Amino acid sequence: MEIVLSIGIGLFAASGVWLMLRPRTFQVALGLSLLSYSVNLFIFAMGRLTVGAPPVLGKGAEVVSVDDPVPQALVLTALVISFALTALFLVVLLAARGVTGNDHVDGREPHEAEPHPGNPHP
Amino acid sequence: MTAGSLNNETLGTWADHLVILPIVLPIAVAGVMFLLDERRRRLKEGLATATVLVQLATAIALFVRVGTAAEVYRLGNWAAPYGIVLVADRLSAMMLVLASLLGLAALVFSFARWSRAGPRFHGLFLLLLMGVNGAFLTGDLFNLFVFFEVMLAASYGLVLHGSGETRIRTGLGYIAVNLVASLFFLVGVSLIYGTMGTLNMADLARRLAAPSAETTLFEIGCAVLGIAFLIKCSAWPLGFWLPTTYAAATAPAAAILAILSKVGVYVVVRLSLLLFGAGSSEGFGQTWILAAGLATIAYGTVGIMAARELTRAAGYAVMISSGTVLAALGTGREGTLSGALYYLVGSTFAAGALFLLAEILQRGRDPADAAQPVFADEYRDPFDDAGATEIGRAMPAAVAIVSGGFLLCTLMLAGIPPLAGFVGKLAMFSGLASGTMTAASWGLIAALTLSSLGTLVPLVRLGIFSLWVPHDDPPPRLRSPEFAALAGLLAACVALVLWGGPALAYAEETVRWLAQPQDYIRAVLDGATGAGS
Numbered sequence: 054m055e056i057v058l059s060i061g062i063g064l065f066a067a068s069g070v071w072l073m074l075r076p077r078t079f080q081v082a083l084g085l086s087l088l089s090y091s092v093n094l095f096i097f098a099m100g101r102l103t104v105g106a107p108p109v110l111g112k113g114a115e116v117v118s119v120d121d122p123v124p125q126a127l128v129l130t131a132l133v134i135s136f137a138l139t140a141l142f143l144v145v146l147l148a149a150r151g152v153t154g155n156d157h158v159d160g161r162e163p164h165e166a167e168p169h170p171g172n173p174h175p
Numbered sequence: 176m177t178a179g180s181l182n183n184e185t186l187g188t189w190a191d192h193l194v195i196l197p198i199v200l201p202i203a204v205a206g207v208m209f210l211l212d213e214r215r216r217r218l219k220e221g222l223a224t225a226t227v228l229v230q231l232a233t234a235i236a237l238f239v240r241v242g243t244a245a246e247v248y249r250l251g252n253w254a255a256p257y258g259i260v261l262v263a264d265r266l267s268a269m270m271l272v273l274a275s276l277l278g279l280a281a282l283v284f285s286f287a288r289w290s291r292a293g294p295r296f297h298g299l300f301l302l303l304l305m306g307v308n309g310a311f312l313t314g315d316l317f318n319l320f321v322f323f324e325v326m327l328a329a330s331y332g333l334v335l336h337g338s339g340e341t342r343i344r345t346g347l348g349y350i351a352v353n354l355v356a357s358l359f360f361l362v363g364v365s366l367i368y369g370t371m372g373t374l375n376m377a378d379l380a381r382r383l384a385a386p387s388a389e390t391t392l393f394e395i396g397c398a399v400l401g402i403a404f405l406i407k408c409s410a411w412p413l414g415f416w417l418p419t420t421y422a423a424a425t426a427p428a429a430a431i432l433a434i435l436s437k438v439g440v441y442v443v444v445r446l447s448l449l450l451f452g453a454g455s456s457e458g459f460g461q462t463w464i465l466a467a468g469l470a471t472i473a474y475g476t477v478g479i480m481a482a483r484e485l486t487r488a489a490g491y492a493v494m495i496s497s498g499t500v501l502a503a504l505g506t507g508r509e510g511t512l513s514g515a516l517y518y519l520v521g522s523t524f525a526a527g528a529l530f531l532l533a534e535i536l537q538r539g540r541d542p543a544d545a546a547q548p549v550f551a552d553e554y555r556d557p558f559d560d561a562g563a564t565e566i567g568r569a570m571p572a573a574v575a576i577v578s579g580g581f582l583l584c585t586l587m588l589a590g591i592p593p594l595a596g597f598v599g600k601l602a603m604f605s606g607l608a609s610g611t612m613t614a615a616s617w618g619l620i621a622a623l624t625l626s627s628l629g630t631l632v633p634l635v636r637l638g639i640f641s642l643w644v645p646h647d648d649p650p651p652r653l654r655s656p657e658f659a660a661l662a663g664l665l666a667a668c669v670a671l672v673l674w675g676g677p678a679l680a681y682a683e684e685t686v687r688w689l690a691q692p693q694d695y696i697r698a699v700l701d702g703a704t705g706a707g708s
Contacts, residue, residue: 085354092358099369127317131361134324142350149347152340160344
C-alpha cells in the first residue's frame with residue numbers, strides 16, 4: 054500500500070510541476086490543482102497508513118490500532134482552501150485572457166515584441 | 176447568584192478576551208461590509224475606520240499589558256497541546272501595533288480616491304488585517320497556515336483592486352507564486368506533524384529538547400516550511416515577484432502589502448528563536464538565513480538602483496528591509512537582532528509612506544493608473560463623483576508637504592542621520608561589534624553600508640526627477656485624507672527616533688525574551704491562569 058501511495062503522490066507531483074512550468078495559463082491552473090492533490094495525499098500519509106482503524110474512539114471501545122484524526126482534519130482544511138483559491142485563479146485567468154487577448158502567462162506571445170495595446174476582442 | 180457574577184466566573188473579565196479581539200472584530204465587520212451596497216460609501220468608511228481604531232487600541236492595550244510575560248488565550252478553554260491557543264507576547268504586540276498603524280494610514284489614504292476604484296475594498300482590507308493579526312497571535316503552525324491563507328486570499332483581491340491589464344497580469348503571477356508557497360507550507364507542516372506528533376509551537380520546542388530519532392526528517396520539514404516563509408519575505412532568490420506586484424497594485428493596497436512580507440519575517444524570527452535556540456536542532460538553518468538575508472540586501476540594492484519608477488523603488492526598499500532583518504537573525508547576536516527589529520518598524524512605515532507618495536507624484540502620468548472594468552455588471556466609473564464628494568480642497572502647500580515627506584522617507588530608508596533608519600543600523604553595528612568580529616559580521620556591515628548608499632542615490636535621483644524637473648502636468652494635489660495618512664506615517668517615523676531610547680530598549684527586551692523561550696513554553700503549556708472561555 055505504501056509503495057502504491059508514494060508512486061501516486063510522485064506521479065501527481067511530477068505532472069503538476071511539469072504543467073505548472075508550461076507557458077499556457079490553463080496548464081498552470083491544472084498543474085497547481087495536481088500539485089495540491091499530491092500535497093493533500095502527502096498530508097494523509099503523514100498520519101501513517103492504516104486500514105479499517107477508527108479515528109475517534111468511543112467509551113470503552115477495544116481497538117488494536119487507531120487512525121490519527123489530526124491529518125484528516127488538516128487535509129479537510131487544506132482541501133477547502135486550495136479548492137477556493139483554484140477557483141479564484143481560474144477567474145483571474147479568464148480576466149487575463151480577456152484583457153490581453155491570449156492565454157500566455159506573460160500576457161503576450163513570445164514572438165511578439167510589444168504587448169497588446171488594448172482589448173482586441175469584442 | 177446573578178447572571179453577572181456567573182459570567183465573571185466562567186468568562187473572566189473583559190480584559191482577558193482582548194487577545195482574540197484583533198481577529199474576531201475585523202472578520203465580523205468584514206462580513207457586514209460585504210452585505211452593504213457599494214453606494215453606502217460613507218457608512219463603510221466610518222465602519223472600517225472605527226474597526227481599525229478599535230484594533231489599534233486593542234493592540235496598544237496588549238502592548239502595555241504583556242510586559243515580560245506571554246498572555247495565553249485558550250479557545251474553548253482546552254489545554255494547550257490539544258486545543259488552539261493564541262499567544263500575545265512582546266513581539267506579537269509590537270507587530271500588532273505596527274500592522275494597525277500602517278493599516279489605519281492606508282485605509283484613510285484610500286478614502287480620497289482609491290476605495291472607489293473597485294468593489295468590496297473595505298471588506299477585503301479588513302480580512303487582510305484579520306489574517307495578519309491572526310498570524311501574529313497564533314500559537315500553532317496549522318492555524319498559522321489558515322491565517323496566512325486568509326491574509327493571502329484578501330491580498331489577491333487587493334492586488335487586483337482597480338483592475339486593468341497590468342494588475343491582472345501581475346496578479347496572475349502573484350497568485351501562482353503564493354499558491355505554490357502554500358503547498359510548500361503544507362508539506363512542511365505535515366512533515367513536522369508526522370515526525371513530532373504536534374503542531375503547537377511551544378509543544379514542539381519542548382519535545383525538541385529531548386533528542387529524537389527523526390531529527391533529520393523534522394529538519395527537512397522545517398526547511399520546506401522555511402521556503403514558504405522566505406517566499407513571503409521575498410528573500411533572494413524567491414522574491415522576484417515582489418517589486419512587480421507591489422508596483423502594479425494601487426497605492427493603499429501596496430502600502431498595506433508592505434506588512435505582508437514582514438509577516439514572513441516575523442514567523443522566521445519567531446520559529447528560529449523558539450525551536451532552534453537550543454535543543455537537538457540548535458542553530459539549524461542559521462547560516463542559510465544569513466546568506467539569504469545578505470543576498471536579498473544585495474539584490475534589493477541593485478534593483479533599487481535600476482528602478483525607474485518610485486513604486487518599484489519602494490518595492491525594492493521592502494525587500495532590503497526584509498533582508499536586513501533576516502541577515503541580522505542569521506548572525507545570532509542579540510544586540511544585532513534588536514537593532515534590526517527597531518529598523519523593521521521604521522522601515523515598514525517609511526516604505527508604506529513611499530508607496531503613498533509615489534502615487535501622488537505619479538498620478539496622471541501613468542496611463543496604467545486608470546481603472547478599467549473587468550465585470551461590466553458591477554462597474555461604475557470610480558472617479559465620476561470625485562468632484563462632488565471631494566473632502567477638503569487641493570492644498571497650496573501640497574508640493575512642500577510632498578517634498579518634505581519624500582525627504583523623510585529617503586532619510587529613513589537610506590539610514591541617514593538623524594532618523595530611525597540610522598539609529599537602527601547603528602544599533603545593529605554595535606551589536607556586531609560587541610562580540611568577536613567574524614567574516615559574517617564584516618559582510619553584514621559592508622552590506623548595510625552599501626545598501627544605504629545604494630538606496631540614497633536612486634531615491635535622490637527619482638526625487639529630483641519627480642519634484643524639481645519641470646513637467647507639463649499640474650503640481651500634485653493633495654486631498655485631506657491623503658495628507659492625514661502621510662502625516663500620520665511620517666509622524667510615526669519621527670516619533671520612533673524622538674523616543675528612540677525607550678523603543679530600542681523595548682526591542683532589546685523583546686529579543687532577550689525571545690532568546691529565553693522557556694518562559695514562553697511554560698506560559699503556553701503549564702499556564703494555570705486560563706484566560707479563555
